[in-house]
Amino acid sequence: MLVVALVKFNLDLCQLLSTIKMEEMAGTGEAQHPFWPRDLLIPGYVPNDRSMAEILSFLFSVSGGLLLGTWVLTGQEGAGGRLSAARRLAVCWFAVCGFIHGVIEGWFCLYYPSIPSDQGFLSQLWKEYSKGDSRYVIADNFTVCMETITALMWGPLSVWTVLAFLYNWPNRFVLQLIVSLGQLYGAVLYFFTEHRDGYMHSELGHPLYFWFYFVFMNTLWIVIPLLLIWDSWLQLSAVQALSDGATAGQHRPKAE
Amino acid sequence: MLVVALVKFNLDLCQLLSTIKMEEMAGTGEAQHPFWPRDLLIPGYVPNDRSMAEILSFLFSVSGGLLLGTWVLTGQEGAGGRLSAARRLAVCWFAVCGFIHGVIEGWFCLYYPSIPSDQGFLSQLWKEYSKGDSRYVIADNFTVCMETITALMWGPLSVWTVLAFLYNWPNRFVLQLIVSLGQLYGAVLYFFTEHRDGYMHSELGHPLYFWFYFVFMNTLWIVIPLLLIWDSWLQLSAVQALSDGATAGQHRPKAE
Numbered sequence: 001m002l003v004v005a006l007v008k009f010n011l012d013l014c015q016l017l018s019t020i021k022m023e024e025m026a027g028t029g030e031a032q033h034p035f036w037p038r039d040l041l042i043p044g045y046v047p048n049d050r051s052m053a054e055i056l057s058f059l060f061s062v063s064g065g066l067l068l069g070t071w072v073l074t075g076q077e078g079a080g081g082r083l084s085a086a087r088r089l090a091v092c093w094f095a096v097c098g099f100i101h102g103v104i105e106g107w108f109c110l111y112y113p114s115i116p117s118d119q120g121f122l123s124q125l126w127k128e129y130s131k132g133d134s135r136y137v138i139a140d141n142f143t144v145c146m147e148t149i150t151a152l153m154w155g156p157l158s159v160w161t162v163l164a165f166l167y168n169w170p171n172r173f174v175l176q177l178i179v180s181l182g183q184l185y186g187a188v189l190y191f192f193t194e195h196r197d198g199y200m201h202s203e204l205g206h207p208l209y210f211w212f213y214f215v216f217m218n219t220l221w222i223v224i225p226l227l228l229i230w231d232s233w234l235q236l237s238a239v240q241a242l243s244d245g246a247t248a249g250q251h252r253p254k255a256e
Numbered sequence: 257m258l259v260v261a262l263v264k265f266n267l268d269l270c271q272l273l274s275t276i277k278m279e280e281m282a283g284t285g286e287a288q289h290p291f292w293p294r295d296l297l298i299p300g301y302v303p304n305d306r307s308m309a310e311i312l313s314f315l316f317s318v319s320g321g322l323l324l325g326t327w328v329l330t331g332q333e334g335a336g337g338r339l340s341a342a343r344r345l346a347v348c349w350f351a352v353c354g355f356i357h358g359v360i361e362g363w364f365c366l367y368y369p370s371i372p373s374d375q376g377f378l379s380q381l382w383k384e385y386s387k388g389d390s391r392y393v394i395a396d397n398f399t400v401c402m403e404t405i406t407a408l409m410w411g412p413l414s415v416w417t418v419l420a421f422l423y424n425w426p427n428r429f430v431l432q433l434i435v436s437l438g439q440l441y442g443a444v445l446y447f448f449t450e451h452r453d454g455y456m457h458s459e460l461g462h463p464l465y466f467w468f469y470f471v472f473m474n475t476l477w478i479v480i481p482l483l484l485i486w487d488s489w490l491q492l493s494a495v496q497a498l499s500d501g502a503t504a505g506q507h508r509p510k511a512e
Contacts, residue, residue: 011292142398145448149441170497174433174489181434185405185441192401233430236492239499246498 010028021070035134037200042137058121059104063096070095070162087165089159090231093224094161094179102155109148112139124188132213133194134201142193144187156199177232187221291390293456298393300373304380311384314377315360319352326351326418343421346487349480350417350435358411365404368395388469389450390457398449402442410438435490436481443477 033045048055068073074088083091107122108115115123116137130137155181164172194201194214273377277301289301304311330344339347364371371379372393386393420428450457450470458466 104483140443141449141452145445145452148448149444160431168500170493170500171489174492177430177433177483181437182441185296185438188405189398189401189445192404193397196397196401227436233427236430236496237427239495240429240492242499242502243495244426 033137035137036132036202037134040134040138042116045137046117046119048127049119050121050124052128055121055125059125062099066095066099067092074166082168083165090176090228091162091165093228094158094165094176097179097183098158098162100157101150101158105147106151106155108136109144109151112136112144112147129213132202132206132209135194140201142189146189150183150186154179154186157182172233173235176228177236180228180232183221184225184229187218187225190218191222289393290387291393291457292459293390296390296394299373301393302373302375304383305375306377306380311377311381315381322351322355323348330422338424339421346432346484347418347421349484350414350421350432353435354411354414354418355438356415357406360466361403362407362411364392367405368392368400368403371458385469388458388462388465391450396457402445406439406442410412410435410442413438429488429491432484433492436484438487439477440485440496443481444472446474447478467497 033040033042033047033095035042036074042203070092071088074091104122104125107120108126111118111120112126115126118124126136148244157175160176161172161179182237186242199210202214289296289298289303291298302357326348327344330339330347333364360378360381363376367374367379368382371382374380382392391399413431416432417428417435420431421427455466458470460466
């Protein structure tokens with residue numbers, strides 16, 4: 001339901017804003033690109049030929065499809081059949097993260113030098129997103145490093161987390177903790193560096209680019225990881241307490 | 257033994273290099289500071305009046321004292337008496353981390369704007385360290401953000417980790433995992449951003465400033481956290497497996 005609502009919300013926004021924005025971009029005489037700060041130099045920049053609607057529809061329909069697919073998979077008898085509804089939602093989240101980190105952010109960390117001039121679909125997605133944070137079209141050093149680690153580490157580890165919950169592997173909460181803390185730290189640094197830069201890489205306060213792309217989309221990777229870190233903390237401390245209690249009565253000269 | 261050897265190694269290096277370096281700084285006519293790149297502008301820079309030997313002696317004697325104190329504490333009957341030698345060393349490490357993150361890096365994130373001109377002892381320590389990485393005297397954005405999170409989060413959490421092992425709290429391995437992953441991610445980003453900057457903030461290949469300050473000191477926060485993440489992974493997966501095994505025979509319609 002959330003995904004459907006999100007897609008609808010975005011398509012509505014597109015209808016309202018896309019025409020205006022496309023015209024803004026198409027040469028009012030000031031800058032040759034739609035990014036901030038307005039005097040930023042982006043050599044070789046080519047404007048997108050895909051619409052915002054196409055790009056957002058792709059992102060939200062693939063994410064939504066993965067979410068629904070994982071929901072169905074985790075509800076089946078067998079591997080996932082024993083999972084609670086909240087746990088199934090968490091597994092869906094990691095499936096979507098596997099796609100976004102591995103594919104979307106993976107594309108960025110492979111092709112960031114040529115994204116401004118490239119018309120590949122995912123390059124256009126990054127040019128669209130960069131209206132909310134131009135660090136992605138200028139290959140900002142921290143952004144490239146953080147995205148590379150996200151794509152290389154949290155992408156594959158997100159998929160591993162999905163499998164770990166599906167097959168009930170004993171490392172499942174450790175994986176959840178590692179991925180969530182990695183995402184949280186990356187997102188906090190992402191906001192913190194831009195805060196100290198005075199939000200100069202976006203049109204501060206713009207409803208779609210600043211609030212939705214930059215603030216809302218990235219806040220997801222603060223709020224949800226915090227919940228999942230807390231969940232892993234409780235779970236892992238509880239099983240440690242169980243193990244400590246089980247061994248407390250025994251004679252153990254050297255314990256951990 | 258390691259600490260004693262390290263202190264000795266440094267004092268030897270000091271005798272060899274301090275005179276040469278101090279003379280280099282004292283106005284050969286090129287730059288008014290000892291940092292790289294040589295054309296860096298550092299307004300208000302005041303050269304240290306404390307010697308390298310004083311600064312390194314402070315750092316290594318406080319760290320060594322904390323290490324020895326924690327070693328003795330964890331060997332006593334009572335709270336720490338049940339810990340293995342390897343575990344006691346890990347607890348010593350977190351005690352040293354609590355000091356370095358909380359005090360040394362805490363100072364940096366509070367006073368970084370005035371460090372180049374300040375003669376406070378810890379400001380002088382940071383000016384000395386900056387010979388290996390000048391990002392600390394120019395308040396590089398990523399460096400300030402990463403150090404602030406390190407001081408605010410990994411500092412207090414390191415102390416909490418020490419207490420958790422001393423008192424055998426069930427969250428001890430979760431804390432170890434969180435602190436170690438946070439340190440590892442910070443250190444990897446720290447090296448990665450500088451690598452992409454072409455090691456421009458140090459005299460590449462300098463035995464003391466580049467290899468010891470920049471590479472060796474920071475590599476500690478890659479190697480040791482990796483070992484401790486691996487240790488937490490094994491421990492937490494084992495207690496989870498124990499708990500899963502204990503409940504596997506029972507009828508549980510909804511498990512985690």
